[in-house]
Amino acid sequence: MTKFLFPLLLGVGLNVQAAEPDQLRQALEQHLPGATIDSIQKSEIPGLYEVAVGPHLYYVSEDGRYLLNGHLIDLSNRTDLTEAKLSKARLASLDEIGEESMIIFAPDEPKHTVSVFTDIDCGYCRKFHSQIDAYLEKGIKVRYLFYPRAGKGSNSYHKAIAVWCSKDRNASLTAAKQGETPEMKSCDHPVDQHMALAEEFGVRGTPMIVTDSGEVLPGxxxxDALAQHLGAQ
Incomplete structure (x- = not known):
């Protein structure tokens, strides 16, 4: 819900007088019903507070009048201060889902871990998985989350559920990525949760990779390139 609320409030006045985090919280919650504010703290800029909402970060003036949606850049050293904090928030959100709700392909001794939002019927997702052994040989642990781009109720959505409900999820996912249609089954599944998190992360295409530092790599x-990038983080 917050994904749709906050981008509409760029520079919008809240029309309240607030000088403390608890007062800012009350003001924001009043004007943004349904939004869950995780934390409010002073930002690097005097007079501007940092507001964390799940894997999102926003800035509010200390009087509670203005809310800004964007990245805070330190021009002196060309550092994106917002992205560094967003990366931590993404990892925290993934931790909340937990590996028990993911399909994991892991080498014996992982050097790095990536979380990949995937669509069974996506061509580049299939290309990614066709090289899964190469990723494992590079010491990269792959944690899959489902993001059927056609949406809930689509064939890709039902395939994702069928894969999750199969006896051998890894083998079933591999077969589905190779074009086989999984035996349609239903059970308790995390697909909807995966999709909701993908929306929060702003996924627009698949695969979308989240590195073990919380960085997003679209596509x-x-x-070899992924291993080199992860090693350079």
């Missing part, structure tokens, strides 16, 4: 990244 297909070959094994």
């Amino acid at each position: 297909f990244v070959p094994p």
Whole structure:
């Protein structure tokens, strides 16, 4: 819900007088019903507070009048201060889902872990998975989350559920990525939760990779390139 609320409030006045985090929280919650504010703290800029909402970060003037949606850049050293904090928030959100709600392909001794939002019927997702052994050989642990781009109720959505409900999820996912239609089954599944998190992360295409530092890499990244990038983080 917050995904749709906050981008509409760029520079919108809240028309309240607030000088403390608890007062800012009350003002924001009053004007943004349904939004869950995780934290409010002073930002690097005097007079501007940092507001964390799930994997999102916003800025509010200390009088509670203005809310800004954007990245805070330190021009002196060309550092994106917002992105560094967003990365931590993404990792925290993934931790909340937990590996028990993901399909994992892991080497014996992982050097890095990536979380990949995938669509069974996406061509580049299939290309990514066709090289899964190469990723594992590079020491990269792959944690899959489902994001059927056609949406809830689509064939890709039902395939994702069927894969999750199969006896051997890894084998079933591999077969589905190779074009086989999984035996349609239903059970308790995390697909909707995966999709909601993907929306929060702003996923627009698949695969979308989240590195172990919380960085987002949109699109297909070959094994050698991914290993090199992860090693340079």
